[in-house]
Amino acid sequence: MFGFLKKVGDYTRDAVGAANYLTQGLSVTFDHLKRRPVTVQYPYEKLIPSERYRGRIHYEFDKCIACEVCVRVCPINLPVVDWVMNKATKKKELRNYSIDFGVCIFCGNCVEYCPTNCLSMTEEYELAAFDRHSLNYDNVALGRLPTSVTSDPAVIPLRELAYLPKGEMDPHVVDPARPRAGQLPSQVQTAPAASEDNA
Numbered sequence: 001m002f003g004f005l006k007k008v009g010d011y012t013r014d015a016v017g018a019a020n021y022l023t024q025g026l027s028v029t030f031d032h033l034k035r036r037p038v039t040v041q042y043p044y045e046k047l048i049p050s051e052r053y054r055g056r057i058h059y060e061f062d063k064c065i066a067c068e069v070c071v072r073v074c075p076i077n078l079p080v081v082d083w084v085m086n087k088a089t090k091k092k093e094l095r096n097y098s099i100d101f102g103v104c105i106f107c108g109n110c111v112e113y114c115p116t117n118c119l120s121m122t123e124e125y126e127l128a129a130f131d132r133h134s135l136n137y138d139n140v141a142l143g144r145l146p147t148s149v150t151s152d153p154a155v156i157p158l159r160e161l162a163y164l165p166k167g168e169m170d171p172h173v174v175d176p177a178r179p180r181a182g183q184l185p186s187q188v189q190t191a192p193a194a195s196e197d198n199a
């Protein structure tokens with residue numbers, strides 16, 4: 001008799017546990033059923049990249065001094081700085097500069113350490129190509145300015161999730177004038193250094 005009651009008790013406990021797990025699983029399913037998908041109709045709609053987006057590198061030939069710092073700080077020694085020494089002036093003469101975006105990992109080291117700031121990262125992310133060799137950009141291609149998503153008349157710019165007002169999920173229904181959840185980098189005040197305080 002005691003064994004039978006124990007079996008009934010075990011069975012009841014297992015059945016309650018299974019029902020509990022089933023309810024938890026279904027609650028997640030129903031929670032997702034309530035949400036509507038937010039789909040951006042690319043390429044007619046595009047998300048606005050963040051201020052610190054690391055896209056295709058822009059290069060200014062006239063500012064480059066061919067120091068090759070960008071090559072030395074690059075984890076894969078990627079930038080190719082083609083220069084010759086002018087024996088008359090004893091100065092380097094830059095001939096060509098190139099970066100292969102089929103290999104670049106967009107770490108930003110070259111931009112960070114360039115002493116003349118002739119490199120910068122743009123918001124351009126559409127780098128798909130049929131031939132990977134065409135991703136090797138020379139100084140002319142690198143010097144082209146990117147087309148901004150917000151200034152392209154053929155595109156509807158949409159804010160990505162991190163730049164929407166608090167609680168909003170769908171960029172299609174948000175009034176452009178409504179402020180975003182976080183602050184712009186220009187609005188973030190950095191605390192003065194301790195050494196400046198003591199000066």
Ligand code: SF4
Pocket residue numbers: 063064065066067068069070071081113114115116117118119
């Ligand atoms: S670090 Fe800057 S200045 Fe020096 S070679 Fe590279 S791009 Fe030119």
Ligand code: SF4
Pocket residue numbers: 070073074075076077078079099103104105106107108109110111
């Ligand atoms: S972004 Fe990084 S990987 Fe690409 S060229 Fe610059 S240093 Fe090299």
